[in-house]
Amino acid sequence: MDNQVEKKKKTNPFLTYFKDLGTAIAKGDVSVKLSMLFMGAGYTFHKQVIKGILVTLIEIAFIIMCIFYAAPNLAKFGTLGTVQFEQVLDPLTLQTTVNDYDNSFTILLNSIIALFLIVCFILFWISNMKSVYRLQVLDNEPESLTKKHINTFREDVRSLFSEKFHLTLLSLPALGVILMNIIPIFVLIAIAFTNYDQAHMPPNALFTWVGVSNFKSLFANSLTVTFGYAFRKILGWTLLWAVLATLTTFIFGILLAMLINSKTTKLPKMWRTLFIVAIAVPQFVTLLLVRYFFGDTGIVNSICSNIGVTEFLKSVGLVSQHLNYIPFLSSEHWAKFMIVMINIWVGVPYQMLIATGVLMNIPSDQIESAKIDGATNFQAFIHITMPYILFIQGPSLITDFVKNINNFNVIYLLTNNAFITPDQKLANSNAKEVDLLVTWLFRLTNDYYNYKMASVIGIIVFVICAVFTILSFTRMISGDREGDYQ
Numbered sequence: 440m441d442n443q444v445e446k447k448k449k450t451n452p453f454l455t456y457f458k459d460l461g462t463a464i465a466k467g468d469v470s471v472k473l474s475m476l477f478m479g480a481g482y483t484f485h486k487q488v489i490k491g492i493l494v495t496l497i498e499i500a501f502i503i504m505c506i507f508y509a510a511p512n513l514a515k516f517g518t519l520g521t522v523q524f525e526q527v528l529d530p531l532t533l534q535t536t537v538n539d540y541d542n543s544f545t546i547l548l549n550s551i552i553a554l555f556l557i558v559c560f561i562l563f564w565i566s567n568m569k570s571v572y573r574l575q576v577l578d579n580e581p582e583s584l585t586k587k588h589i590n591t592f593r594e595d596v597r598s599l600f601s602e603k604f605h606l607t608l609l610s611l612p613a614l615g616v617i618l619m620n621i622i623p624i625f626v627l628i629a630i631a632f633t634n635y636d637q638a639h640m641p642p643n644a645l646f647t648w649v650g651v652s653n654f655k656s657l658f659a660n661s662l663t664v665t666f667g668y669a670f671r672k673i674l675g676w677t678l679l680w681a682v683l684a685t686l687t688t689f690i691f692g693i694l695l696a697m698l699i700n701s702k703t704t705k706l707p708k709m710w711r712t713l714f715i716v717a718i719a720v721p722q723f724v725t726l727l728l729v730r731y732f733f734g735d736t737g738i739v740n741s742i743c744s745n746i747g748v749t750e751f752l753k754s755v756g757l758v759s760q761h762l763n764y765i766p767f768l769s770s771e772h773w774a775k776f777m778i779v780m781i782n783i784w785v786g787v788p789y790q791m792l793i794a795t796g797v798l799m800n801i802p803s804d805q806i807e808s809a810k811i812d813g814a815t816n817f818q819a820f821i822h823i824t825m826p827y828i829l830f831i832q833g834p835s836l837i838t839d840f841v842k843n844i845n846n847f848n849v850i851y852l853l854t855n856n857a858f859i860t861p862d863q864k865l866a867n868s869n870a871k872e873v874d875l876l877v878t879w880l881f882r883l884t885n886d887y888y889n890y891k892m893a894s895v896i897g898i899i900v901f902v903i904c905a906v907f908t909i910l911s912f913t914r915m916i917s918g919d920r921e922g923d924y925q
Contacts, residue, residue, distance in 0.1 A: 456565075459569055460565050460568060460569065463568045463569050463571070463572035464568065466572070467568075467571070467575060470484035470485070470575065471568065471571050471572050471575055474567065474571045477495065477498075478494045478567050479491030479493075479494040479495035479498070481567075481570075481571030481572075481574060481575075482494060482571065482574070485571075485578060487574075494567060501556075501560045504553075504556060505553075505557075508553060509553035509554075509556070509557065512546055512550045512553055513550050513553055513554070515541065515546045515550075516547075516550040517648075518647060519541075519543040519546050519547055519633065519646060519647050519648065520540075520543045520645045521541060521645070522539065522541045523540060523644070523645060524537070524538070524642050524643050524644070525537070540642065541645060542641045543633075543635070543639075543641050543645045543646045543647070544635070544641045544646075545641070547626065547629055547630070547633075548626060551625050551626055551629060552622060555617075555621075555622060624901070627894050627897050627898065628894070628898060630890055630891060630894040631653055631654070631891065631894035631897075631898055632648055632650060632651070632653070633646050633647060633648055633649060633891055634646050634647060634649045634653075634891055635890040635891045635894075636888060636889045636890060636891050637887065637888040640888060646891075653891050653892060653894075653895045654895055656892070656895075657670050657892065657895050657896070657899070665865070665867045665868045666868050666892065668864045668865070669864065669865050669870040669879070670896075670899075672865065672870075672872070673874050673875065673876055673879055674876065674899075676775070676873070676874075676875070677844060677875045677876050678844075680775075680778070680779070680843065680850075681841075681843040681844045683779050684779065684782050684786070684843040684846065684849075685836060685839045685840045687779060687782070687783050687786075688782065688783060688786035688787050688789070688790045689790055689832075689839070691783055691787045691790070692786075692787050692788075692789070692790020692791045692793065693790070693794045693798075693825075693828060695714070695790075695791045696790075696791045696792075696794035696795045696798055699711055699795070700795060700798060711791075714787075714791055715788065715792070717784075717788050718788045718789060718792075722785060723852055725785060726781070726785070726849060726853055727852055729781055729853065730768065730852065730853050730854075733767035733768055733777060734767075734768065734857060735764045735766065735767075735768075735769055735857075736764070737767075739765075739767070740764040740765055743764075743765055744763070744764065748765070749763070749764065749765055752765060768853060768854055768857040768858055769857055769858055771858075771872040771873065774853075774854060774857075774858055774872075774873050775872075775873060777853070778849060778853055778854070778873065781849070781853060782846075782849050785849065793832065794832075797828050797831050797832060798824070798828075800831075801823070801824060801827050805823050806819050806823055806824070809822070809823055834912065837907075837908060837911045837912060841904045841908055844875070844876070844877070844903065844904055845875075845877045845900065845904070846875065846877075847875075847878055847881065850873060850874065850875050850878050851878045851881065854871070854873045858871055858872075860872055869882055869883055869886070869887050870882070876896055876899065876900050877900060880896045880897055880900070883896070
């Protein structure tokens with residue numbers, strides 16, 4: 440057991456990474472040690488002049504970046520600016536002049552980019568040290584081995600279009616992920632620790648660091664701060680919605696696919712085409728139309744009132760006596776019920792198409808063998824069809840669950856301007872009973888400019904989705920179950 444632990448320690452990539460750096464610094468010759476300051480020295484010493492020049496140019500560019508970009512911004516990173524925006528009227532020229540003010544958001548963004556570039560350069564410096572030391576080691580080997588292993592600049596360029604072409608192809612997408620995903624996430628995290636809101640809006644005002652007070656506000660509850668109450672209520676509905684939306688569309692999609700593909704169903708192609716046409720209509724168009732149909736003065740309420748459905752629901756207590764309509768989207772419980780039902784209509788066609796493809800690949804001999812052994816259609820579905828579908832669509836279900844946690848369209852387009860919360864605590868936190876965390880986040884930023892609390896909620900959503908995805912995928916891909924379905 441101890442030997443296994445020692446092996447894991449020895450093969451730990453993190454330890455190995457820095458151990459190789461230490462070896463390069465400790466055992467490196469003059470050229471390697473000189474490369475600690477002048478990065479191109481090692482390559483130049485080993486007659487790879489072009490590499491040495493390029494590495495040196497990168498080092499010079501980094502130094503210039505630090506002097507003229509990183510240093511000025513990082514110097515203000517601790518305070519996020521101290522000079523307030525001011526407009527002064529010049530009595531001589533009667534023109535308004537603006538002072539040289541600080542922009543807190545620009546300082547924050549530039550500082551994060553500068554820190555990111557510094558980390559990237561440090562990793563590049565470590566890689567350079569290892570490469571130069573590797574050249575030293577190869578230089579001490581026999582000439583035949585040295586020629587075999589040392590690549591010239593021309594060979595390195597050629598490899599980027601041959602065996603390393605995947606790196607060339609991935610460079611632009613990786614740059615896009617860094618610019619569009621990674622850096623914004625760091626900015627989001629940083630804003631969560633500031634007081635960036637409508638009262639501290641750049642460039643007219645400054646915002647500063649406030650530590651973890653925003654996180655305390657999210658979990659606190661008082662007469663003035665009701666974010667804790669709103670967060671608990673919205674988090675519960677978000678998780679319940681994600682489960683209901685995922686399971687209902689999944690189950691009804693499978694049942695619809697089985698019904699259409701049944702041998703007793705006539706004109707299956709026509710039915711399948713009708714549902715595919717429903718997919719072709721843009722989702723936001725469908726949701727907006729449905730919102731007007733089920734509005735308090737919509738066509739559905741008019742029909743229900745004319746045929747007596749509204750009065751019947753009043754008699755059984757599902758609609759308040761003082762209402763002359765069914766509050767499909769204006770009452771909390773009715774709205775949540777309708778959101779799930781409408782989502783079934785919107786989402787089932789997608790699941791039907793996916794389930795159709797899975798059902799067509801189920802080994803028919805297993806089902807036939809089960810029926811020969813006396814299994815009913817329901818038993819065959821429960822013990823053969825359903826486990827196979829879950830095995831194939833498991834990763835897709837996880838993706839759907841995470842997607843539904845962030846399902847902005849269905850919630851916002853159906854309830855915006857249709858639902859008004861009667862709960863004053865929720866209203867104080869700019870939230871509604873039908874909100875998901877993501878729609879609450881959107882309302883905080885778009886309508887109320889409360890970026891600090893929106894960033895905190897964004898971090899919580901990210902953590903929930905990441906933890907659930909990691910745990911689910913880890914459990915699903917553990918073990919080899921493919922042989923069970925062969």
